[in-house]
Every structure is written in C-alpha cells, then in structure tokens.
Amino acid sequence: DAGITQSPRHKVTETGTPVTLRCHQTENHRYMYWYRQDPGHGLRLIHYSYGVKDTDKGEVSDGYSVSRSKTEDFLLTLESATSSQTSVYFCAIKGTALYHGYTFGSGTRLTVV
Amino acid sequence: GESVGLHLPTLSVQEGDNSIINCAYSNSASDYFIWYKQESGKGPQFIIDIRSNMDKRQGQRVTVLLNKTVKHLSLQIAATQPGDSAVYFCAENMTGANSKLTFGKGITLSVRP
Numbered sequence: 001d002a003g004i005t006q007s008p009r010h011k012v013t014e015t016g017t018p019v020t021l022r023c024h025q026t027e028n029h030r031y032m033y034w035y036r037q038d039p040g041h042g043l044r045l046i047h048y049s050y051g052v053k054d055t056d057k058g059e060v061s062d063g064y065s066v067s068r069s070k071t072e073d074f075l076l077t078l079e080s081a082t083s084s085q086t087s088v089y090f091c092a093i094k095g096t097a098l099y100h101g102y103t104f105g106s107g108t109r110l111t112v113v
Numbered sequence: 114g115e116s117v118g119l120h121l122p123t124l125s126v127q128e129g130d131n132s133i134i135n136c137a138y139s140n141s142a143s144d145y146f147i148w149y150k151q152e153s154g155k156g157p158q159f160i161i162d163i164r165s166n167m168d169k170r171q172g173q174r175v176t177v178l179l180n181k182t183v184k185h186l187s188l189q190i191a192a193t194q195p196g197d198s199a200v201y202f203c204a205e206n207m208t209g210a211n212s213k214l215t216f217g218k219g220i221t222l223s224v225r226p
Contacts, residue, residue, distance in 0.1 A: 031211075033213070040121060040218070041218060042202055042216040042217055042218040042219050043157070043202070043216040044216075045213060048211075048213060050211045056211070058213070090156050090157070098145075098208045098209075099145055099162065099164060099208065101147045101149075101159045101162055101204075101214075102147075102157075102159075102214060103159070104156035104157045104158070105156050106155060106156050107154075107155070107156050
C-alpha cells in the first residue's frame with residue numbers, strides 16, 4: 001500500500017515473549033492507528049496516535065502498548081504475548097482533513113504458540 | 114491461516130447482476146461514513162464515502178445510500194464482477210479532533226460465474 005509499510009509481515013512467537021510490530025509511513029500524516037482483525041469480527045481498535053508522543057487507548061488495548069517517537073513510525077508492543085493475541089494486525093494512517101478515510105497497511109499475521 | 118471472511122454473513126450473487134450490501138450503524142451523531150473492501154490477505158481498501166448531509170453518492174459502478182432516519186447504509190455494486198468478491202465493511206465516524214472510525218463486522222460477497 002502506497003505510503004504505509006508494516007513489518008514484519010508474518011511472525012510466530014512463543015507465549016510470554018515480547019513482540020514489537022512496526023508501522024512506517026511516508027505521508028507525514030498526523031494520525032496513526034493499530035487494529036486487530038479476527039475471524040468473524042470487524043476491525044477492532046487497539047491504540048491510536050494523534051501526534052508524536054500523543055497516544056490513546058482503543059477498545060481492546062489490554063496487553064498492548066504503543067510508542068510514537070517520530071511522525072513516521074508507530075510501534076505496537078505485546079509485552080508478554082498470549083495465545084489470545086494471535087491475530088492479523090493492521091496499521092492505518094489519516095491526514096488532518098475532516099472528511100478523509102484511513103489508508104491501511106498490508107497487515108502483520110502474528111501467531112503466538 | 115483462517116480467512117477473515119469465515120463466520121461472516123455471505124451474499125452470493127451471479128456475475129453481471131447488481132449487488133446490494135447493507136449496514137446498520139450505531140451512532141446517530143456519526144456524520145461521515147465509508148465503505149471498505151478487503152480481499153484475502155490484504156488490508157482494507159477505500160471504496161466510497163458519504164457525508165451525513167447527503168443521502169446518495171455515486172462512484173464508478175458503486176453507489177452508497179444513506180438513511181439517517183433508520184441509521185442504515187447500503188452499498189450498491191452494478192454489474193458485479195468476479196473481482197468484486199471480497200469482504201466489505203462499513204465504517205462510521207463522528208468527525209472532530211482525534212475522531213476514530215468504528216467498523217462494522219463485515220459481509221462476504223461471493224460472485225458466481
């Protein structure tokens with residue numbers, strides 16, 4: 001997806017290990033979001049950022065933390081991964097215009113074993 | 114891995130027919146609505162949007178209808194093609210500082226050849 005890159009694309013990790021997912025954008029957009037997507041569910045917001053060092057919780061934030069030290073990077077950390085965090089994680093970006101949709105990355109498929 | 118489309122409602126249409134995908138939104142204060150398309154293994158892609166001061170908006174082969182009285186949104190796809198097979202999500206937003214999109218659970222569109 002133009003302007004937004006997620007890494008890694010796939011990861012398998014063991015229960016209890018820390019994991020960090022990276023979202024990188026080249027659009028200089030102010031807003032960045034982390035969602036998770038599970039079978040049978042829509043996209044659920046984990047955390048979002050409305051500027052450097054400005055972040056807030058979404059509806060499913062337990063077990064996750066985020067950091068945004070630069071406009072272009074938004075990191076999602078699972079401090080101690082659990083099997084319930086096996087999911088596909090999407091990052092999204094948005095500019096400051098009021099009526100502006102999100103642009104999504106290609107996703108990271110995380111499996112916690 | 115398990116497809117995001119499993120466990121979701123499915124709409125099956127014949128190639129060449131018109132498709133209508135419906136969505137009920139939850140917040141009467143929402144003033145901006147977006148339809149996204151998600152193909153297997155990819156992130157959601159913007160299709161079309163509509164503001165609450167409109168009740169219809171047309172794009173290329175797609176039309177979005179908004180009925181605020183009953184909080185209902187629909188996506189019409191004309192002359193459905195095999196490439197339209199995907200999961201479709203509606204999203205609603207109450208615009209303002211640090212606003213966030215809220216996504217519906219999604220509907221799988223399956224196009225029969």
